[in-house]
Amino acid sequence: MSKNILLLETVADEAMQLLEAAENIQILKGFDETTLLHYISTERIDAIITRGKGQVRTDLMDKLTHLRVISRCGVGLDNIDVSEATKRNIKVVNAPNSNADTIAEHTIAILLMLQRNLYNAITMVKENRWADRGTYIGDESHGKTLGIIGMGNIGRKVAKIGTSLGMNVVYWSAKKEEVPYPFLDFDALLSTSDSISLHLPLTPQTENLLNASAFSKMKSNALLVNTARGGIINQKELYSALQNKKIAGFAADVLAQEPPDTNDPLLQLDNVLITAHLGSLTKTTYTKMCTMTVDNTLAILAGAQPMANCIYNRNELSTN
Structure with missing residues (x-):
C-alpha cells in the first residue's frame, strides 16, 4: 500500500530526489494553506516532513489519525509538540548533530x-x-x-x-x-x-x-x-x-x-x-539535514531500522 508523505516546506534537491525515487511513496506538497487543508481533509497522511516554519501541534495531529512519523530537517524541535506526539505513539525524527x-x-x-x-x-x-x-x-x-x-x-x-x-x-x-x-x-x-x-x-x-x-x-x-x-x-x-x-x-x-x-x-x-537565522544554510549542512531526515523517514515507513538516535520522543529536549 502506498504511503503519503506531507511536505510542509521545500527540502534540498537531493532529498527531493530520494523521495521521488522511493517505491510506494506519494509526495504531497502542502506549501500553502489552501493546498495543505485540501490534503489534510482528503488524504491519509502517514508522515510529515518540515524544516522549521511548519508547525505540528495538537490541532493538526487531531486531523491526521493515521500519522506515524513527524520529521524535522534540522535539530531543534520547538515547532513540534513532542510530548503530544509521544502520547499518540507518533515517532518524532530529527537530524541529530547534523548542524x-x-x-x-x-x-x-x-x-x-x-x-x-x-x-x-x-x-x-x-x-x-x-x-x-x-x-x-x-x-x-x-x-x-x-x-x-x-x-x-x-x-x-x-x-x-x-x-x-x-x-x-x-x-x-x-x-x-x-x-x-x-x-x-x-x-x-x-x-x-x-x-x-x-x-x-x-x-x-x-x-x-x-x-x-x-x-x-x-x-x-x-x-x-x-x-x-x-x-x-x-x-x-x-x-x-x-x-x-x-x-x-x-x-x-x-x-x-x-x-x-x-x-x-x-x-x-x-x-x-x-543574521537571518541562516547559520545552517550552507549547502553542505542543508543537504545533509534534509537527506538524513528523508532517509530515516523512509526507513521507518518501510519498517526498516533508521539511524541511531534520530527518533526523539521525549517530553523535554536535550541540549543540542
Whole structure:
C-alpha cells in the first residue's frame, strides 16, 4: 500500500530526489494553506516532513489519525509538540548533530565580528570613510573568558574553537559533562565571562533564561552571542541592557520574533549584529539535514531500522 508523505516546506534537491525515487511513496506538497487543508481533509497522511516554519501541534495531529512519523530537517524541535506526539505513539525524527559544525563556525564568526567591531569597520570603508579609522575601537578574543551555556554537541565544538583562539572556556549546563572545561554555576558564569554563547534548546525551563536579572550580573564589557533560539533571551530586557551599557554587545542568528518588525529598536543599535537565522544554510549542512531526515523517514515507513538516535520522543529536549 502506498504511503503519503506531507511536505510542509521545500527540502534540498537531493532529498527531493530520494523521495521521488522511493517505491510506494506519494509526495504531497502542502506549501500553502489552501493546498495543505485540501490534503489534510482528503488524504491519509502517514508522515510529515518540515524544516522549521511548519508547525505540528495538537490541532493538526487531531486531523491526521493515521500519522506515524513527524520529521524535522534540522535539530531543534520547538515547532513540534513532542510530548503530544509521544502520547499518540507518533515517532518524532530529527537530524541529530547534523548542524553542529556549521553552527559552531557561525557562532565564532559573529563573535569575532562583534569583538573586533568588523561590521562597522567594513561599512566605514564602503561608505568612503577611510579617515574615520582613527575612531575605530575593537579588541581581540585571545586571553578572554568564553562562557558557554549548554555544553552539547554545538557547545563542545564552540569550546574547542574558542580554546584554539586562546580563550579560557568555562561552561554551565543542566548537568556536568565530561569535558576539559571548568563547570561554573549559572551566576558565576555570568559574572566571570567576557563573552557568553548560548547553546540550549527552547523549553519552558530555558525561555527568558537571559533576562534583566542575568544582565545585571554580567560584566559591562561582556558580549552575548545567541545561535540557539531567540526565546531564550528576554528581548525587551536585552534592549534595555544594551542601550544602558549594562552589557557591551549582542550578536545573534536567531530572534524571539522572526522576521523581526522593521522598527524593532534592537536592530537600530550599533552594538548589535544580527543574521537571518541562516547559520545552517550552507549547502553542505542543508543537504545533509534534509537527506538524513528523508532517509530515516523512509526507513521507518518501510519498517526498516533508521539511524541511531534520530527518533526523539521525549517530553523535554536535550541540549543540542
